[in-house]
Amino acid sequence: MSTLEKIDLKNTPNHIAIIMDGNGRWAEKQGESRLFGHGIGVESVREVLKGAQETNVKYLTLYAFSTENWNRPKAEVEGLMNLLVTTISNEVDELNKNNVKISTIGDLDRLPGDCKAEMISAFECTKTNTGVNLILALNYSAKLELVNAVKSIANDVVNGEYDIDAIDEQTIVQQLYTSEIPDPELLIRTSGEHRVSNFLLWQIAYTEFYFTNVLWPDFRKENLYDAIFDYQSRERRFGLVSEQIEKKA
Ligand code: IPE
């Protein structure tokens, strides 16, 4: 029996974020290059997208490239950027057919020109779609996102457009890349690493974490179902005690 049949489809997470990790180790195990591993990882992206559609997940955020990843060997960085361009241009028709809306978080300006152009074109092509929101974190750093938010708010205060006492959580939320996106209920990290690596620090304040040893190129729909099923067994208390949660339910 597939885990899908055990999932309560009315109570799946609205937003799942994934740190897709382990492409390099997967490739090494096969005696292949790291780039080969990244290429195979694209199939896993197709899988989770299908899995998200089947489980009524509305937002899927995938960590594809961090600001720290620029420090990898030049050939790997270039290979990843090329993979991004070819994948997006090959997939955009299929994404459209499946009513997927694609967008990005992160600083697109530092991406090579063709990458940035490809992302903007995919965004334009799919912006009226109403199915799954596929959000790619590209050249993303949560710390930088927060630094930029602080700068922008400080600027408004200096210009007299904002009163310091009026600053609240919403003021900060509005300055984040994710201002239009609800916080993820579930964060998955593959490859057995138990860290956040500068991903969505503000947005995961009350997110449930799910770690799996599966390397990203091996990740399939069934692994997504397992994560959702595990999530559904948890009690999210948000600082309250159990009895209060039961009363609310
Ligand atoms: C994740 O796989 C993909 C990116 C960070 C772009 P890795 O390339 O980090 O794979 P490992 O962690 O070295 O195995």
Ligand code: IPE
């Ligand atoms: C996190 O993976 C970034 C992405 C998945 C894009 P890394 O492989 O770069 O993270 P660390 O270095 O293991 O923390």
Ligand code: MG
């Ligand atoms: Mg890694």
